[in-house]
Amino acid sequence: MATQTEIRDPGTPQAAAAQDVMIHAEGVIKTFGEGAGKITALDNVTVDIRKNEFFTLLGPSGCGKTTLLRLIAGFELPDRGQILLDGQEIGHLPPYKRPVNTVFQSYALFPHMSVARNIGFGLEMQGRPKAEIKTATEEMLALVQMEHLANRQTDQLSGGQQQRVALARALAPRPKVLLLDEPLSALDLKLRKEMQIELKRLQGETGITFVFVTHDQEEALTMSDRIAVMQAGCILQVGTPKEIYNNPARRFVADFIGDINILEGELQQDGGAVLLPGGASIGALLPEGAARSGKVSIAIRPENMGLTAPDAADASLTGEVTNIVYFGAGHNVHVALDGGGEVLVRRAQTDAQVGAKVGLAVPDAVQVLVD
Amino acid sequence: MTDVTPQTATDARLAEARRQTMGAARRRRWQLLSPALLIIGLFGLFPLTITLVYSFLSPGSYGGVRWEFSTDAYVQFLFDRDIFDDTLSFSATYLNIFARSIGLALGATIGSLIIGFPTAYFIASKPANQRNLWLFLITLPFWVNLLIRTYAILLIIRDEGIINLSLIWTGLIDQPIGILYTDTAIFIGLIYSYLPFMVLPLYASLEKLDFRLVEAAYDLYASRLQVLRHVIVPMAKPGIVAGCILVFIPALGAYITPDLLGGGKQLMIGNLIALQFGGSRNWPFGAAAALILMVVVMVSLTVYVRYSGKEGNGRG
Structure with a gap:
């Protein structure tokens, strides 16, 4: 492809940034259903997500942002195109072989396990030594300020506490990328504002690349290093919050934000x-x-x-x-x-x-x- | 304060009125419950009492009982009485039948769990509008009498049956493998008869399983087997417990299956008890065997439920 050679060309600014790219998606197409009911969730999406950045996929429901996230996580496989993580093709790997963790919209905490066991689950499944799991769990509990609730069952926690456990659980195995699927949508406004700041802090402290999905433009502007605005399976514009806000290139982007x-x-x-x-x-x-x-x-x-x-x-x-x-x-x-x-x-x-x-x-x- | 007195008076009157209403409600509740209680008493407790009483009487020569107190029935269960000098010697005959029955019932329970779990998972993962069809297919065999179905199994596994004939035809064996009238035949028959009792409660708890939890486990580096072990099985525990109880109890007391497929040679407890009320004409011993079976089941169930309840934390 012509675009590919352009990107690989050492003279262009994109190539200079190539070492900094954590996720590179190239020509990704994903459809659901067959025949007349066929829906194109992602229509030839190409995007670069840089290392150690807070990257937000912003768009209305049904724009394909969650599908893109699920493709990166491995819950869905692309029909076409490739996804590179830190330079390696991962499009064909199952979720449990990808160094990527997800914070789910519903949190999806294991109800039959304590808070501490939930947080240590990823490391436990990787077969890490018990001592390491214990240290990492304690470290994560401290990071999300939940030390006092380590032995609780997850159904005894408030929404905000469950949110923190879900975050700690996904961060504990130290993934290369943390995927967040509208994690704040179930919280009330005040808690949501707190968690926005908290998430930004966590991203800074851990140095992990965050890919955040939301339909809330204010949330996106507040937290992101860069935003990709999506509509109908396409990425319309990628830029810093200021660029997206002040210089929207497309009518939809202008209309959607503010x-x-x-x-x-x-x-x-x-x-x-x-x-x-x-x-x-x-x-x-x-x-x-x-x-x-x-x-x-x-x-x-x-x-x-x-x-x-x-x-x-x-x-x-x-x-x-x-x-x-x-x-x-x-x-x-x-x-x-x-x-x-x-x-x-x-x-x-x-x-x-x-x-x-x-x-x-x-x-x-x-x-x-x-x- | 002046308004305290009238208020407490109102409170007292309210409390009195509430007490009266609740008393009436309680009387009414007993009235409405009485038909059910009567039926349970008449058809549940009364026969059990008869069984208990008969087990402590002496056998009549032509069946029935003589009204003489005796513990012979329970003694006979463990000991042989010498016909000449009346001395007792330990005999494991009936204990063996019990052990064999429990072994077969346990085997059938584990067998139907192994077959039933993937089946139930398969149905639960189907779209909601297709699940009823699959459940209907699972329960379809119940529409035919158990006796007829057991005869059908007999036709399939006998020496001239479809299994042996096709194995011979493909050249894998040249002599029929004698399955019929063995423990294997009973084992197959028990699993076939009671599989739906395993699938239905398993389905009920797997259907409620939040598949997002499965995704979360995959995401956290759990392989398929680890997801099954650490997420799906613990969440399905109530269904597993219920299914195992529902298969184990009827399998332990099965009568038709061992009678037809075991050829009457391989006795299970059910056949032993039936024999006492028929050919052996020893009603007290039959009654005693039935009560011993009941106690064994009750004790093992209590232990099982306690143990599995503790493990699963009663959640899910």
Whole structure:
């Protein structure tokens, strides 16, 4: 394949990073069912997950993120493509031969075993000496602050405690990669926030690569080093939380993460600028492979828009305030544009009045979206 | 405080009313239970009492009993009485029959566990809408009388039966292997008869098994055999205990299977007891043998359930 030789080429930036890659998935296809009921869960997915990073697969339910996780764990086998772990092909290995552990959404703790035995289970199955299992179990119990509950049965634990045991159990054998399948979804909000910080701490302390699956964009932005946004079996964009938030390349990515205003415009100057409906022209940030002319969608975050007088010099657009909603940390100002459509402006303080004519200030350069 | 007194008065009245209602409820409960209690008493406890009484009487010459107290039936179980000088000498004849029966019943229990466990696991891992069909197929043999089914087994394993004929036809043997009228024949017959009693409770607990736990164990480096040993079997323990009890008890007291497939030569306890009420005309000894069997079963079950309960922690 052409792309493969490109990646292996020592001159390209991808190749420079090749030693740092923990998981490399190449052209992975996975379908379920047959005939008319056939579902393509993963459609030619290629992705690199680096060593020692907190990598998040983010997307709505049914986008294939859990399937990708199960392929890495070995619960499913790919129809096509290969998965390399630390440079070695693992696509054909059963789960118990992969140095990869999973934290399950349901925790899946063994109800007939104590907390300590649950945590030591992986090492026990690997046939490690008893003394080593004991030391590692104690170490893990301390890591998740559960020392006092070592001899409890797992059904006597709260949800948050079960979560910690599940984490300790998966970390105890020191896997190369820890897979986390929406592990926080069963916890209440306060506990979830605590665990988000806790998970990030654990990842830092253990130095293990974490692959985290979630549909919660806020969770993804909070914890990840890098995020892959998925939809309908494809990875749409991979980047740091800041890149994903500030420069979404695809309309779906922009829409899925946070609030965003999407406006129509037309490219000018070979894609260097975009003409807004109001007649103002501003800089354009084009995603890779986008057309350099024609009508396009642009995305502006509500907090990156400013309110000014309608006749001010920096008023690129004009409109009328239709609603102002106070939400604690600030105000959401809804503005109906003169050219049609509505935008949302987020301001910490505002003296705007409903019904007033306002001008809208936009950033010097705006992100152009690909559908 | 002024409002304490009326409140305690209300409390007292409430308590009184509650006591009356509960008394009425209790009386009503006994009334509703009485038909069931009557049936259990009449058809459960009363025959048992007769058996107990008869085992301490003397045998009548033409069957039945003479109303003379005697412990001969229990003595006869362990000793031979010399016809001439009435001295007792130890005899293991009946103990051997007991031991053989327990051995065969245990063998049949283990055999049906080995066959039944994969069967139940297979059914439990099928999609929910197909499981009922498989369960129906498992229970299908019950639609035919046990006697007829045992005759069918007899036809299969006899010297001219399908097993021997096909083995001879393929040239593996040139003389039929005599299975019929041996312990092996009884063993096969017992497993065949009681296998569904093993499969059904095993299925019931395997069906509740959370297969995500199996995945979790695979993920934690457990091989297939280790998953079976450390996760599936412990979780299926209640089903294993129930299945073993349900197979062991009827197998121990089996009558038709050893009678037909053992040819009446290889006695099991069931045949021994039947013989006492028939040909041997020794009702007290038959009654005593039945009671001894009952005590043996009760003691071994208590030990078994205690032991397995402790192991499995009563969870799952």
